[in-house]
Amino acid sequence: MRNFEYQNGTRVIFGKGTQTRVGAEMRKLGGPVLLHHGSSSIKRSGLYDEVKASLEAEGLELLELGGVKPNPRLSLVRQGIELCRKHKIGSVLAVGGGSVIDSAKAIAAGAVYAGDVWDFYTGKAQPAASLPVGVVLTLSAAGSETSISSVITDEEGWHKLACNAPAIRPVFAIMNPELSMSLPPYQVACGATDIMAHVLERYFTSEAEVDLTDRLCEATLKTVIAAVTRALADPRDYAPRAELMWAGSLAHNGLLDTGRLADWGTHRIEHELSAIYDVAHGAGLAALFPSWMRFVYKANLGRFVQFATRVWDVDSSGQPEAVALEGIKRMRDFLVSIGMPVDLGGLGIPGDRLEEMATKAMRFGPLGNLVKLGREEVLAILHLAAQKDW
C-alpha cells in the first residue's frame, strides 16, 4: 500500500425530499447565488421551480445561467465567470448532473483566478481557491457532486480536458434518488457505466497488497451491477436508484484509490472520442473498456483473475488466462444487457479518425498506469474497439 492523504469534506444530504433544504444550505454559503443548470429537464420536472422557491424563501439574490450541455463547453464557463465578477456572486449552485456540476466548478474557480480558467485544464495552473459550490444532483453517474474533478470541452479544436483539485470540491451535495427516476433508460445505463468505469480505473492498479480497497471496489461494482438491472426493469423503484446514487459518489470521491495508483487510460482515450463526436461519456466508456481490458490483461493476469472470480463469480478452477478472459466477456455481455454499445460502430463512430484521436491522446505523454500506453498502443485499442467481434 502506498502512502496517501485523504480528506472529503463535502456534506452529503441524501434521501427523499431533501431538495427543499437547498435554500437554507445556500444561505450558509452566502449570496448572491449563481444558479447554474441545463434548462429543459429540470424545468419539465418541476425541480427548477422548487429550487427557486427554496432560494427565494431565504431571501437570496439570484442570477441564472442555464444551457449547460453534455460535455460542458468552455465558452459557457467563460460567460459564467464574467457574470460572477460583474455581479459579485458569492456562491454557485449546480442543479443537474455531472456536466452542470463540472461547469459550475470551473466557473467558481475561474471567478477568483486572475488568469484564464483554461490554465487549470491544460496544467498551466492549479486552482488554489474557489467560490463555494453547492449541488442538487439529478443523475447518478459522474460522481462530480463530491469529487475534486471537473472536465470541460474547449469547442474550438474540441479539446476535452480535466482539472483535479481539492479547492473545487463542492461544499454540500443534496442527493435525492427520486430526482433520477425520470431519466430515459439509455441515460440510466450510461450513468451506471460511468460509475463502474470510475471504479475500474482504480481497481486496475499494479499496486500489490491493497486488499481493503480491492474489496471495497468489488463491493461497489457488484452493487451497481444489480442496481442498474433493477432500475431499468422498474424506473419507479426507489431502492436501486438510491444504491446507484450513493455508489456514484463513493466511486469517485477518492476513497477507492487510497493507497494505490489508479489507471485512467480508458478515460483519457474516451475524452478524445467524445471531444470529436460529442457522444455520452458513459457510452464512450462502454465502447472502450472491454477493448482496453482485452489489450492489457496479460500485464497483470492475477488482478484480472481476481476481477473475474470476485466480481463476476467466474469459477476459479480454470486456467488463469481463460478465467480472466471469461471475466472480460461477462463485463462486455453485461454492458450489452443494459443497452450499452461495446464497440465504436455501436456508438455510431466510423473508423476514419482513429489515427487523429491516438495522436491527440498523446498531448501530455503516454496514458495509463497498469500499462503505459503510447500512441501505437492507443491506436491498437481503438482498432480493437472498432471491431464488431474480437
Next chain:
Amino acid sequence: MRNFEYQNGTRVIFGKGTQTRVGAEMRKLGGPVLLHHGSSSIKRSGLYDEVKASLEAEGLELLELGGVKPNPRLSLVRQGIELCRKHKIGSVLAVGGGSVIDSAKAIAAGAVYAGDVWDFYTGKAQPAASLPVGVVLTLSAAGSETSISSVITDEEGWHKLACNAPAIRPVFAIMNPELSMSLPPYQVACGATDIMAHVLERYFTSEAEVDLTDRLCEATLKTVIAAVTRALADPRDYAPRAELMWAGSLAHNGLLDTGRLADWGTHRIEHELSAIYDVAHGAGLAALFPSWMRFVYKANLGRFVQFATRVWDVDSSGQPEAVALEGIKRMRDFLVSIGMPVDLGGLGIPGDRLEEMATKAMRFGPLGNLVKLGREEVLAILHLAAQKDW
C-alpha cells in the same frame, strides 16, 4: 435505504514515516499545544521524542498531560480541561490509541464548555464546539481518529458512557502502520475484534435494501479477518498492518452506516463489563458478540444467512437456520483462533454480578435496534456469555 447526512472532514495522512509531519500540522491548528498520551509505550518506542522534536522545530509552546489508561478516566479529563483553561491552550494533540484520543476529545470539548464535561456523556448537553484535535495513531482498533465518538469512564461509580458529536471529530489523523508493529499479539487481536465489532454493529440492521453498505461492510470484515491473521503470524509485515489501520478508521467514521440504523446493543452491554472489570474493550466485545448473535439471529434470519454466506463462505444450500448458525460458529471459532476469549470465563469475569450489569445497562432504556433488549434480554445474553458451551 433511510435518508441520511454524511460528512467526514478529518484529513488522513497515511503511511510510513508520516509522524514527522505532526509539527507542521499542529502549527496550522495553533498553539500552545496540549500533548496528551499514555506515557510508557510511546516513550519506549521513541515516538515521544520524535513527536516532541517535530513540535519544537515548529516553535510550538507545549504542555504535557500523560497517564491515559485503557477505559480513560473522567478525573484525568477534568485535569486536562483545567490545564487548557489555565494555560490558554490552542489545540490538543493525542498520541496513542483510542483511549488517548477519546480522552483528548473530551478535554478539547470540555475546555470550551461552561458546564461540566460529563454532561456530554449523560446526554444532558451536546458539544457544539471544541478546541481543534490532532492525532498521531499508534493502534488499529477504536477508529476514534476519524470518528465523532468518545467513551469515558467515571471511576466514581464506574459508569462508562459515550458522547457522539461532529464537533469532536479530529481535524487530522497521522496514521503510520509501522507504529502499530510493536504491540503485543493480544492487543493486536483486541484491536481487530474492536474493528470487526464496529462493522457488525452497523451490519446487523433491520433496514432492508441497503445493498451497497452491506457489501462495503462485508468487504471490510473479510479484509480484517485475513489481515489480523497475517499480522499475528508476522508482526513486522507492513501490508496487513496497513489494512488493519485503514479498516479501523473506515469501520467507525460513519460511512458504513449511511442509510441504515446501526444496532450498538453489544457495545452497550460491553461498556457495563469493562466499567466494572476494566477489561480490554476488544476482548469484552469478543466475549459477548457470539452470544448476542446467538440470542437475536431468528429476528432477522435472512441477514444472518447473508453474513454466513458472504463473510464466512458458508455453503448457501443448507437450511437457512443451519446456515446462520454455522456463520455464528465460524465467527466464534475465528475469535478463538486469534486468541480472544469468547465467554466471560475466558475474560476472567465471574458470574456473580450479571444482574447488576443488566440493571445498569438499562440506564437510558432498552438497548439495540435489530432487537430491542430490555433488562431480561440483556441478562439472558450475559447468561449465554457466561456458559463455556452453548
